[in-house]
Amino acid sequence: MSLDTAVPDPSDRGAGETAVVAVRDLVYDYPTARALFGVSFDIAPGSITALVGPNGAGKTTLMRCLAALETPYSGSVAVDGLDVEEHPRQVHERMGFLQDFFGLYDDLTVRRCLDYHAAARSVPAPERRAAIERSAQRLGLSDRLDQRAGTLSRGLRQRLAVAQAIIHRPSLLLLDEPASGLDPEARQDLSRLLLALQAEGMTLVVSSHILAELEDYSTHMMIMHQGRITEHSAIGKMAETAATPMRVVLAEPHDALQGVLEGAAGVSAVAADGRGASFVFTGDDAARAGLLRQLVEAGVPVAAFHPEQRSMQDVYLERLQRDRGNGAGGGS
Amino acid sequence: MNPEFQRNLLLELTVHRLIAMPLILLLIYAAAGLGGNAETVSETAHAVIVGLLVLWGTRLTADAVLGEVRARTWDSQRMSGIGPFAMSWAKLLGSTIYVWYGVALSVPALLYQWEAGFGDLLRIVILGLFAQAVALFVSLLVQRMRPERLRFQVTASQLFGLGAALTYWNVLFGRSFGTYRRGTIEWYGAAVENETFTLATGIAFLAWTCFGIYRLMRAELQFRCWPAGWTAFAAFCAIYVGGFAFSRISSNPTIFGVPGMDVISRLLAAYLTVLALVWLAAYVEPKGLVRLRRWGAALRLGDPRRILETTPAWLPGMLLGAGLGVVLVIDLFLSPEAREVYAGFLDMDSLAAFAIAVFLFLLRDIGVVHFLTLDGRKRRAHMTALVYLVVLYVLIPVILVAADWDAALPAFLPFFQGHSLFVTLPVLIQVAIVGALLAVRWRRVAGSMAET
Numbered sequence: 191m192s193l194d195t196a197v198p199d200p201s202d203r204g205a206g207e208t209a210v211v212a213v214r215d216l217v218y219d220y221p222t223a224r225a226l227f228g229v230s231f232d233i234a235p236g237s238i239t240a241l242v243g244p245n246g247a248g249k250t251t252l253m254r255c256l257a258a259l260e261t262p263y264s265g266s267v268a269v270d271g272l273d274v275e276e277h278p279r280q281v282h283e284r285m286g287f288l289q290d291f292f293g294l295y296d297d298l299t300v301r302r303c304l305d306y307h308a309a310a311r312s313v314p315a316p317e318r319r320a321a322i323e324r325s326a327q328r329l330g331l332s333d334r335l336d337q338r339a340g341t342l343s344r345g346l347r348q349r350l351a352v353a354q355a356i357i358h359r360p361s362l363l364l365l366d367e368p369a370s371g372l373d374p375e376a377r378q379d380l381s382r383l384l385l386a387l388q389a390e391g392m393t394l395v396v397s398s399h400i401l402a403e404l405e406d407y408s409t410h411m412m413i414m415h416q417g418r419i420t421e422h423s424a425i426g427k428m429a430e431t432a433a434t435p436m437r438v439v440l441a442e443p444h445d446a447l448q449g450v451l452e453g454a455a456g457v458s459a460v461a462a463d464g465r466g467a468s469f470v471f472t473g474d475d476a477a478r479a480g481l482l483r484q485l486v487e488a489g490v491p492v493a494a495f496h497p498e499q500r501s502m503q504d505v506y507l508e509r510l511q512r513d514r515g516n517g518a519g520g521g522s
Numbered sequence: 523m524n525p526e527f528q529r530n531l532l533l534e535l536t537v538h539r540l541i542a543m544p545l546i547l548l549l550i551y552a553a554a555g556l557g558g559n560a561e562t563v564s565e566t567a568h569a570v571i572v573g574l575l576v577l578w579g580t581r582l583t584a585d586a587v588l589g590e591v592r593a594r595t596w597d598s599q600r601m602s603g604i605g606p607f608a609m610s611w612a613k614l615l616g617s618t619i620y621v622w623y624g625v626a627l628s629v630p631a632l633l634y635q636w637e638a639g640f641g642d643l644l645r646i647v648i649l650g651l652f653a654q655a656v657a658l659f660v661s662l663l664v665q666r667m668r669p670e671r672l673r674f675q676v677t678a679s680q681l682f683g684l685g686a687a688l689t690y691w692n693v694l695f696g697r698s699f700g701t702y703r704r705g706t707i708e709w710y711g712a713a714v715e716n717e718t719f720t721l722a723t724g725i726a727f728l729a730w731t732c733f734g735i736y737r738l739m740r741a742e743l744q745f746r747c748w749p750a751g752w753t754a755f756a757a758f759c760a761i762y763v764g765g766f767a768f769s770r771i772s773s774n775p776t777i778f779g780v781p782g783m784d785v786i787s788r789l790l791a792a793y794l795t796v797l798a799l800v801w802l803a804a805y806v807e808p809k810g811l812v813r814l815r816r817w818g819a820a821l822r823l824g825d826p827r828r829i830l831e832t833t834p835a836w837l838p839g840m841l842l843g844a845g846l847g848v849v850l851v852i853d854l855f856l857s858p859e860a861r862e863v864y865a866g867f868l869d870m871d872s873l874a875a876f877a878i879a880v881f882l883f884l885l886r887d888i889g890v891v892h893f894l895t896l897d898g899r900k901r902r903a904h905m906t907a908l909v910y911l912v913v914l915y916v917l918i919p920v921i922l923v924a925a926d927w928d929a930a931l932p933a934f935l936p937f938f939q940g941h942s943l944f945v946t947l948p949v950l951i952q953v954a955i956v957g958a959l960l961a962v963r964w965r966r967v968a969g970s971m972a973e974t
Contacts, residue, residue: 219812221811259597259600259601263815275746279603282601282603283603285601287597289597292594293595295595298529298532302529302532309528310526310604
């Protein structure tokens with residue numbers, strides 16, 4: 191089905207067979223510019239993938255292609271093994287999508303809105319009442335069922351939109367900026383809900399600019415830059431292999447500290463002060479142990495040796511700066 | 523029940539509205555009865571029904587999809603499990619359900635003292651449905667031309683619905699047909715009662731409009747579409763119009779009875795009809811570099827199904843037109859007697875030259891529209907193309923005629939007079955120029971996209 195010349199990573203091929211989402215060589219063109227450049231990736235079942243990237247990176251276009259709302263120039267998207275171009279309706283039955291800018295039927299009550307979406311998503315009539323109550327309860331809307339959607343606050347509208355997206359129990363849920371407009375408490379509730387949905391076996395892809403919130407529930411991070419996926423891996427794995435800011439604290443000042451660190455493998459950006467030094471270390475746990483041993487053997491009076499806390503945002507910003515330096519990286 | 527239809531019922535038929543409609547209608551008919559007589563009540567009901575179906579109905583159907591787009595609910599409908607057929611009829615009949623409620627309440631008042639019977643009521647219903655369907659069809663076309671949003675999309679769609687209603691009204695009750703309602707019309711040599719024919723015409727075009735809605739809805743819901751629908755409609759129109767061709771000129775004694783004239787007339791009418799519809803399809807169809815590149819890539823791959831999915835809708839129609847043109851030209855040469863008479867009647871060297879010129883003008887126009895819409899940057903490219911074409915077809919010929927430069931007219935209009943070469947060569951040069959400009963722009967736009 192591929193029409194373009196972009197070459198996917200061969201290592202992706204086997205994984206695509208079991209993935210909930212398998213994207214291959216996806217190219218999307220707008221009339222004035224290319225938005226996606228041969229994007230390829232898989233999304234594992236039961237994962238929560240944080241899709242992050244600067245404005246204009248192609249996140250929303252990618253989400254819309256995954257949701258079979260846009261026809262790409264070339265490449266393929268498969269959901270549960272079904273090609274979205276070949277079987278748009280079957281794919282939609284398996285999928286929920288909350289867009290960044292969504293609309294509601296303001297003149298209908300919350301119950302009617304949910305009932306309409308349940309019926310439109312082919313939930314059998316006898317099961318609809320239970321589906322409505324379940325979704326409303328999950329989103330804290332049980333006491334608002336008879337309220338008109340147009341009278342709901344911004345946060346409640348967001349909750350209703352999420353309830354509509356999950357009413358048919360999709361296996362894949364796409365959320366584009368789901369927390370925008372939510373207060374901190376509602377965001378926390380949303381995080382809990384997404385984790386609960388994951389626990390039930392649902393796979394989620396969440397695009398958001400609020401990285402601190404994504405950190406609460408994401409299992410994977412996918413970074414987009416200039417229409418390309420520049421990083422996609424499990425968050426723990428990413429942290430392990432990434433350059434890690436470290437801190438060594440001394441029991442007493444030691445003049446040789448700076449020199450020892452600068453001479454060690456995998457160490458960069460050393461900044462010594464009176465009580466120790468901060469530096470960036472690239473390497474796994476064994477390499478880190480080796481560095482500690484090297485410091486002790488050099489007579490450095492180490493009182494503490496630990497990684498400095500790095501948030502998802504730190505990792506994202508670091509990768510983004512690297513990608514900008516490299517000119518956006520590869521095509522998949 | 524169809525969930526989209528049910529949603530429309532919930533929104534449109536509220537208790538307040540269900541009570542308000544009969545009360546207002548009652549007041550209207552009471553006023554008509556008290557101010558006039560029983561006939562006045564029926565005439566008022568007639569006007570109310572037409573007003574509800576045509577004026578209000580077209581507004582509602584024009585807004586049925588565009589309103590969803592505006593409210594950002596259309597994508598969620600596109601992702602629902604509702605199929606294109608169910609979505610189409612739910613939009614057409616669901617959005618206007620309140621209008622139909624008012625019509626149903628007005629029928630007793632209409633029949634109270636109305637000379638016409640149920641047949642005319644049926645015609646009015648078809649008129650209303652046809653207008654509403656056209657408005658919905660055009661709104662879907664507007665939605666498909668997304669890169670170039672019209673400022674008043676709903677109003678524009680409604681105006682097309684009103685135009686369709688006005689046209690069909692003229693066919694049903696207007697001077698050209700209405701005066702002879704009890705008479706007959708000649709169609710392919712057969713005499714058909716006017717009333718029957720106009721009713722059948724309305725039903726046929728209503729059916730085609732509904733089919734068009736269904737096809738566009740399929741495309742909106744991301745179902746695969748082949749370009750056969752518009753071609754089939756063009757073929758139907760060619761057959762339909764061809765039926766009138768000979769009867770229109772048969773009263774002319776110069777050409778009446780000449781062997782082969784009927785076939786040539788019908789072929790010419792069918793040919794011009796198909797080309798006109800091809801022009802329309804080429805103008806309204808979504809286009810641009812991205813779509814053309816997808817088509818080109820499918821051609822390179824040689825996958826027949828993908829080629830059919832990406833082929834522009836006007837192309838098969840153009841092939842049909844070209845086929846008809848070839849048959850017409852061959853028939854002209856095989857019927858020298860008819861050709862001579864035709865040439866004398868139309869005062870031209872060759873009907874074949876005219877047929878070729880029309881085809882070349884079509885090619886030029888398609889080139890102009892594609893040239894302006896290729897890069898997608900110009901927000902009003904379609905409107906710009908229309909303005910340029912009006913200049914070419916209307917303004918310049920008017921100036922030429924005013925300046926007594928009639929000899930230059932074949933460069934701007936398909937012309938019957940003059941030598942075959944003068945009729946075809948100027949437009950052939952234009953086709954070549956537009957083709958070259960299109961090629962240059964293609965390279966530039968494709969190149970700039972490759973750099974992004």
